Amino acid sequence: MKYDIVVIGSGPGGYIAAIRASQLGKKVAIIEKYATLGGTCTNVGCIPSKALLDSSHHFYDAVNHFDAHGITVETPKVDFSKMVERKAGIVETTTGGIKYLMDKNSVDVFEGLGSFVDATHVKITKNDGSEETIEGTNIIIATGSKPASLPFISIDKERIITSTEALKLKEIPKHLIVIGGGVIGLELGSVYKRLGADVTVVEYADKITPTMDADVSKELQKVLKKQGIKFAVSHGVTAVERKGNEVIVKATDKKDREVVFTGDYCLVAVGRKPFTQGLGLENVGVQLNKRNQVEVNEHLQTSVSNIYAIGDVITGAMLAHKAEEEGVVVAEHLAGQKPHIDYNLIPGVVYTWPEVAAVGKTEDQLKSEGITYKTGKFSMRALGRSRASGDIDGFVKILADKNTDEILGVHIVGARAADLIMEAAVAMEYKASAEDLARICHGHPTYSEAIKEAAKAAWDGKPLNA
Incomplete structure (x- = not known):
C-alpha cells in the first residue's frame, strides 16, 4: 500500500504529525510497535506521572494543610492500588482518544515494529512474527527515547x-x-x-x-x-x-x-537517550551524530531527502510539546507551507509543587553570550492570591535587555507556573518589552499579577506591591 506520508512512532510528535498531514490532504499511515498509541508521554511518562502527582498532592494537602483551612478530617490514608488504578484509567482514556483521532482523520494505523527496507519502503514486523511492507513518498521518524542509565548500573526493573x-x-x-x-x-x-x-x-x-x-x-x-x-x-x-x-x-x-x-x-x-534500535537506518544511510541522535537540517530533514525526524530522536530538549511542534512543522513543510519554530521559546516545566516553569534565556546564558541585561523579581509571598491559597513559595524572575527592554527570559517557581509561563511565551513571541507586560492590566487577585510586578521591576525597578 502506498502513502504520501508514513510516520514511525505514535508519540506526541508522531500522532500530531499524522493528524496535521491528514488535515492538509495527505494520505497518512502511522506505525506503532506497542498495542496502544501515544508513546512514552501518554503511556509511561507525562500523563501517568501527572496523575500520580495530582493524587499525591491531594493526599499531602489533606494531611498537612486542611487544618489551616478549617477543615477537619480523620487521618487520611493512602489506598495506593486505587491511586495506581486511577492513573491507569486516565492513560487508557487518553490512548483511546488518540485512536479516535486517528480514525477521525483517516490515518491508517499499523501495529508492529517499523524498519526501513529502503528510502520509501517500511517493513512492519508484527507481534505474531508476520510481516507487511508499506510505501511512503515521505517518511517521518518519531520513535522517541528510552530511559538512559550509567554503564555500571544494572537495571533489574524490580528494585x-x-x-x-x-x-x-x-x-x-x-x-x-x-x-x-x-x-x-x-x-x-x-x-x-x-x-x-x-x-x-x-x-x-x-x-x-x-x-x-x-x-x-x-x-x-x-x-x-x-x-x-x-x-x-x-x-x-x-x-x-x-x-x-x-x-x-x-x-x-x-x-x-x-x-x-x-x-x-x-x-x-x-536522562533519556534516543531510540533508534531496529529502525534499519543503516539500510538507507540516515546519519546519526555522536549521541546517536538523527541528524536533521532546519526543515527537520535527514541526510536522506524524503526522510524526516522529530522529537526525542533528534537534538534538543526532550519535551512532548517540542515534538508536537516539530510534527506540525514537517507536515506543513511537506504540504508546501512555510512553518517556523523558535526553539528559544519552547517552555520547560517541572511539575513539583510549587511548579517550576521557564522560557527563554537563563542568566548564565546571557552572561556567556555577552548580552547586557536587567533583572526584575517578585515574590509569590507578596500576592494576595498566594496568601489566600497558602501557596506562598516561589517567585517570578524576568530578564530583559538592558538597552531595548525586550524580554529575554522568564523563570517562575510557584503555584500554576506551568500555566503562567505561557503569558511570557506569548509576550516573547511578539518581542514584547518588560514595560509592555507591566502595563497590561492583570486580574486581581491572581497568581499572574506576579508576572506584571516582575515586569515592572525589570522595567523601572519599582514594583507596586513590594
Whole structure:
C-alpha cells in the first residue's frame, strides 16, 4: 500500500504529525510497535506521572494543610492500588482518544515494529512474527527515547528501576534513592515523598535542575528540602548494588570522600537517550551524530531527502510539546507551507509543587553570550492570591535587555507556573518589552499579577506591591 506520508512512532510528535498531514490532504499511515498509541508521554511518562502527582498532592494537602483551612478530617490514608488504578484509567482514556483521532482523520494505523527496507519502503514486523511492507513518498521518524542509565548500573526493573517501573510500583517505598536531580527524578521523588517514603536525591552537578536558571534551582531545592526530600548535590555515583530487598548506592562527594546511601528502591533518572534500535537506518544511510541522535537540517530533514525526524530522536530538549511542534512543522513543510519554530521559546516545566516553569534565556546564558541585561523579581509571598491559597513559595524572575527592554527570559517557581509561563511565551513571541507586560492590566487577585510586578521591576525597578 502506498502513502504520501508514513510516520514511525505514535508519540506526541508522531500522532500530531499524522493528524496535521491528514488535515492538509495527505494520505497518512502511522506505525506503532506497542498495542496502544501515544508513546512514552501518554503511556509511561507525562500523563501517568501527572496523575500520580495530582493524587499525591491531594493526599499531602489533606494531611498537612486542611487544618489551616478549617477543615477537619480523620487521618487520611493512602489506598495506593486505587491511586495506581486511577492513573491507569486516565492513560487508557487518553490512548483511546488518540485512536479516535486517528480514525477521525483517516490515518491508517499499523501495529508492529517499523524498519526501513529502503528510502520509501517500511517493513512492519508484527507481534505474531508476520510481516507487511508499506510505501511512503515521505517518511517521518518519531520513535522517541528510552530511559538512559550509567554503564555500571544494572537495571533489574524490580528494585533498581527507571521511570517506567516507578509509575507502576506495587508498594510505596520506605526509602527511595533517586539518582538524578532533573525533572523526572524530582517529580517522581515528590510523588513518593508525599505518600510517606523517605526520598534522597543524588545529583552529580552542584545544583538540581542543572540546566535551569540558578535562582530557580536554589529556590526549588529549598522548598523541596522543607517538604522533607534530602539532597546530595556534587555527588558522583560510583556503584549501585542490590542485596535482597536492599539497594546500596555508593557515591563520591566533591572532596573525593565516599558516601553510601541505603534504601529499598533506587530510581535511575539520569536522562533519556534516543531510540533508534531496529529502525534499519543503516539500510538507507540516515546519519546519526555522536549521541546517536538523527541528524536533521532546519526543515527537520535527514541526510536522506524524503526522510524526516522529530522529537526525542533528534537534538534538543526532550519535551512532548517540542515534538508536537516539530510534527506540525514537517507536515506543513511537506504540504508546501512555510512553518517556523523558535526553539528559544519552547517552555520547560517541572511539575513539583510549587511548579517550576521557564522560557527563554537563563542568566548564565546571557552572561556567556555577552548580552547586557536587567533583572526584575517578585515574590509569590507578596500576592494576595498566594496568601489566600497558602501557596506562598516561589517567585517570578524576568530578564530583559538592558538597552531595548525586550524580554529575554522568564523563570517562575510557584503555584500554576506551568500555566503562567505561557503569558511570557506569548509576550516573547511578539518581542514584547518588560514595560509592555507591566502595563497590561492583570486580574486581581491572581497568581499572574506576579508576572506584571516582575515586569515592572525589570522595567523601572519599582514594583507596586513590594
